[in-house]
Amino acid sequence: VLVIGGGPAGSTTATLLAREGFRTTLLERDRFPRYHIGESLVPSLLPILGLSGALEHVAAAGFRRKGGAYFEWGDEEWALNFGEITGGPTSSWQVTRAEFDHLLLEHAARSGVEVREGVEVTELAFDGERPTAARWSETGGGGATGTLDFDFLVDASGRAGIVATRYLHSRRFNEAFQNVALWGYWRDTAPIDRGPDGAIAVCSVPHGWFWAIPLHDGTVSVGLVTGKEHLKADRARLGALDAVYLDAISQSPLVARVVAPGTLVSAVKAEQDYSYSTETFGGPGYLLAGDAACFLDPLLSTGVHLATFSALLAAATTASVLRGDVAPDEAIAFYTRGYRNAYERAMVLVSTFYQAYRGKDSHFYAAQQLSPRDRQGLRLNEAFLNIVTGVEDLRDAREGAFDAVVEHLTRAGAGSHALLRNYNQAHDPVPLSPANALGGLYVMTKPRLGLAPAVTASAEAGRP
Numbered sequence: 001v002l003v004i005g006g007g008p009a010g011s012t013t014a015t016l017l018a019r020e021g022f023r024t025t026l027l028e029r030d031r032f033p034r035y036h037i038g039e040s041l042v043p044s045l046l047p048i049l050g051l052s053g054a055l056e057h058v059a060a061a062g063f064r065r066k067g068g069a070y071f072e073w074g075d076e077e078w079a080l081n082f083g084e085i086t087g088g089p090t091s092s093w094q095v096t097r098a099e100f101d102h103l104l105l106e107h108a109a110r111s112g113v114e115v116r117e118g119v120e121v122t123e124l125a126f127d128g129e130r131p132t133a134a135r136w137s138e139t140g141g142g143g144a145t146g147t148l149d150f151d152f153l154v155d156a157s158g159r160a161g162i163v164a165t166r167y168l169h170s171r172r173f174n175e176a177f178q179n180v181a182l183w184g185y186w187r188d189t190a191p192i193d194r195g196p197d198g199a200i201a202v203c204s205v206p207h208g209w210f211w212a213i214p215l216h217d218g219t220v221s222v223g224l225v226t227g228k229e230h231l232k233a234d235r236a237r238l239g240a241l242d243a244v245y246l247d248a249i250s251q252s253p254l255v256a257r258v259v260a261p262g263t264l265v266s267a268v269k270a271e272q273d274y275s276y277s278t279e280t281f282g283g284p285g286y287l288l289a290g291d292a293a294c295f296l297d298p299l300l301s302t303g304v305h306l307a308t309f310s311a312l313l314a315a316a317t318t319a320s321v322l323r324g325d326v327a328p329d330e331a332i333a334f335y336t337r338g339y340r341n342a343y344e345r346a347m348v349l350v351s352t353f354y355q356a357y358r359g360k361d362s363h364f365y366a367a368q369q370l371s372p373r374d375r376q377g378l379r380l381n382e383a384f385l386n387i388v389t390g391v392e393d394l395r396d397a398r399e400g401a402f403d404a405v406v407e408h409l410t411r412a413g414a415g416s417h418a419l420l421r422n423y424n425q426a427h428d429p430v431p432l433s434p435a436n437a438l439g440g441l442y443v444m445t446k447p448r449l450g451l452a453p454a455v456t457a458s459a460e461a462g463r464p
């Protein structure tokens with residue numbers, strides 16, 4: 001198996017496959033540790049790190065424990081305490097991704113993956129629709145090139161998304177969440193003294209929102225997410241990105257207070273964090289995992305969870321296809337549906353969260369609403385039913401599901417708060433048991449990782 005990319009999606013997929021005895025090579029363009037944004041982790045990824053065997057290394061690394069999240073959202077403020085979550089881990093970590101990703105990659109190598117850093121996949125060869133070989137070249141002046149044949153490919157190349165962008169041309173950007181992020185690292189700040197210990201603070205400002213994430217190296221990651229139009233206008237008014245960033249900080253009382261005694265110790269970094277997805281998450285002989293398949297606005301810190309969740313599904317799917325246990329088409333359909341469900345569920349939550357914002361007459365918040373095109377094909381009720389309890393009319397709602405939820409929240413005065421708590425409580429409906437099967441298949445982890453047919457009650461009853 002060839003895995004492209006050594007981020008959380010690639011290293012977790014490769015580790016799980018190597019532990020199942022598959023000969024797995026991972027090619028990573030950069031040399032680790034390498035910088036990456038995306039520092040705040042949600043607890044639902046812990047069980048997946050447990051399965052890959054990486055959890056103990058992450059737990060021992062000394063990252064800042066994250067007890068939850070604190071929100072100042074319009075005129076609402078509340079804390080989400082992971083300690084109140086039942087049936088799952090009750091805390092997570094704020095990580096420096098250079099260290100976190102390095103740790104996962106080293107764990108992959110220890111698990112038997114042939115990891116090659118500083119090696120970029122430059123081209124893929126196809127036999128019909130099936131990729132069969134990768135052309136690679138050393139980065140950083142090495143100069144060596146070569147070709148690698150494989151039986152199965154997992155593209156975990158992140159936002160570069162080599163298969164979707166270069167070959168399938170299938171990446172589609174959401175009309176909502178066309179945002180830009182500006183961020184930097186501060187030292188000697190005042191503490192974020194709100195919410196549970198180690199919480200991420202999420203604070204809305206008129207044209208966007210801020211994250212403030214305390215890290216174990218003593219810095220605080222402070223980032224602004226704003227609309228591209230606002231950024232353009234602010235740049236025309238204020239000039240450099242730094243000036244736009246600092247001006248926005250002054251609009252958030254909490255963030256301004258936290259950074260007031262501190263010093264900005266990094267350059268202000270910028271990234272367009274537009275959300276996107278692709279039509280299909282796999283095809284003959286390949287799967288797309290993590291950001292290579294889809295990406296979601298970082299409002300609820302779901303990226304690394306989705307990356308590792310898709311890695312688990314991808315490893316189980318790949319293992320079953322290669323063992324000949326499940327017909328490839330069925331397995332790929334299972335993978336697409338399993339990953340898409342989790343992605344869509346997070347996406348409708350992010351969108352509802354923006355929509356329930358009290359100051360939604362602001363252009364920024366209005367621009368975060370899913371357009372009719374974005375909503376097309378979404379299984380909204382499926383996505384919502386798992387998140388929201390007590391919204392009976394949802395069962396029948398189709399087109400109206402979205403508005404029904406927002407209306408329910410507004411009526412109940414519960415705001416985005418209740419929605420978020422429910423989301424974290426419910427976890428992803430992981431097809432990890434026959435009861436949660438998708439298309440008749442589920443992920444079994446014992447005695448080996450793979451897809452297994454769910455034996456229905458009636459079939460079981462008919463057994464001799």
Ligand SMILES: Cc1cc2nc3c(=O)[nH]c(=O)nc-3n(C[C@H](O)[C@H](O)[C@H](O)COP(=O)(O)OP(=O)(O)OC[C@H]3O[C@@H](n4cnc5c(N)ncnc54)[C@H](O)[C@@H]3O)c2cc1C
Nearest residue numbers: 005007008009029038040121157158181290291298303304
């Ligand atoms: C502004 C912003 C804030 C975010 N905040 C959070 C957060 O707080 N919490 C969270 O969970 N997520 C957050 N995310 C999302 C998170 O960063 C990603 O979802 C996550 O990194 C996805 O992991 P991945 O393994 O799919 O991709 P990546 O981590 O991007 O890894 C992909 C790897 O592939 C390599 N690669 C690319 N092309 C090639 C090639 N051709 N050959 C070989 N290697 C290649 C790259 O070098 C890279 O190392 C944020 C994202 C943004 C933009």
